[in-house]
Amino acid sequence: MQPTLLILIAMTPDNVAQIAQHFHVIHAPTRAERDAAIAQNGHNVRIVLTNGSTGLTGAEIAALPKLELACALGAGYENIDVEAARARGVVVANGAGTNDACVADHAFGLLLAAVRGIPKLDRATRKGVWRDDIPLQPGVYGKRLGIVGLGTIGLQIARRAAGFDMQIGYHNRKPRNGVSYQYFGALKEMAEWADFLIVATPGGAQTKHLVNQSVLEALGPTGCVVNIARGSVVDTAALEAAIRTGKLGSAGLDVYESEPKPPVGLLDLEQVVLTPHIAGWSPESVQATVDRFLDNARGHLSGTGAVSPV
Template sequence: MTPVLLLLVAIADEHKALLHARFRVIDAPTPALRAAALAEQAADIEYVLTNGSVGFTGAEIAALPRLRLLAAQGAGYENLDLAAARARGVPVCNGAGTNDDCVADHTLALLLASVRALPRQQAALRAGQWRDALPLYPHFTGRRLGVIGLGQIGRKIAARAAAFGMVIGYHNRRPSDAAGAARYFPSVLELAAWADDLVVATPGGAGTTHLVNAEVLTALGPGGHVVNIARGSCVDTAALAAALREGRIAGAALDVFEGEPHWPAALDGLDNLILTPHVAGWSPQAIRATVETFLANVDALQRGAPLLTAL
């Protein structure tokens, strides 16, 4: 009998075809479809593929008597109820490592666009202004980049920034053996006071909510830029909007933000803010890799072998 997969994330048809080749797929990327699938087909579902933002609750885990594997598509898993899964004996995995390069590339693109004010410069040019009428914007060499969260993605961001001649500092809960020449700071506030720019690359969840707040933004200073590719909850939106409007920082670029997919009204009308729609980890290569990693975890489970990316 073909195993049944509850798919809670939207993915392209070319990648979904890999799943259809192995499963009867219940495609439920919206709250209404999800609720209907759980109400009508809970007895059949053996596998769940979600992501950190969409999550999967303890009540939903309890409603699936045949559940064999709960998987997060990407690296994040903050809204998966791991305790409930473990209490049921259901293994959990994620897609760690599958989109690291894509996220790191996007991060540098956002940082470059913000520091060099590319949207502002294009708008000025289209309005008939030439370079002599515009401010000068800094280049990267010698700027200090503070990375909040020097995990796998944070290290790839740091390596790319170092190739541009940036000096790297970071904050983790504890110093990292893999930090290389990067300088450790025991608090986000101390990192911000040292840095010219900040990149937020830490996991989401209650422990990192509003890690970047008004005090941190003030410490970063009027020449600083903030890039968030982690979770929207990591940055205090109201504090960021105020800092941008008042010139207490120079710019920000967000791939994630509180309340997505609808950006907060506080962010309207800011020409020193760049937004992208939570696509830092999305490329054809990266999405295919997430699906292939999920399938490899399924194969391992069926063989009785350890999961590749167990949580």
């Protein structure tokens, strides 16, 4: 008999079908479906597949008496109650490394789009406006890039920045071994140094509003902030105020505090480029995350252990 798997996130029919070759799948991506699935079938569930945004609460873990493994599709797992899982002996695993390149590509795409003003130039061109009537947009070549969180995605972003001959700095809780980039112990200090910031740090309570009013204003009126991490890391109200008052130049956001609803206060700002939390999504990266989940599940069930435990 196949193990029962509860999937709490939206997935394509093809991906669900691939997973269903190995598990009895209960797909419950909405709140109502999730609650009903746990209430009606929670006693059979051995594995849960979720993601960092959707998470898995301690109360839900308690309602799944046979749960052995909780997997995040992707690297983030901030809303999975890891302490409650470990207290119950439930293994937590993620998809670290499966979509790093895709996220880094998207981050640099947002930086170029925001700094160069590509979306507004596209709109102007469609209206028949020629370049003589448009203010010149700055470039990114040779500028200073501060990376907030030099993890695996941050390192991929740094590699792309090096291709633009950018000076690279980073802010972590502590310096990272084996890298030559300039380290800043204080984020505001790095913002004062940098032309642009790319946020690639994990979400959660410890990083909530890490990028706040003082950091944004330190970046300055020609500065740009890009967020491909979690919406909670950037103070949305402070970001809106900084751009409206000219204290920050532009922003590129793939994530925001209001998601899945768009950040209403930013929608009329042409200096802001928005995408719908899709930085890590491409056919290649999504397939890699599904394959990693299957590897984690096989390893756990076979007794050799999950491939990428948290």
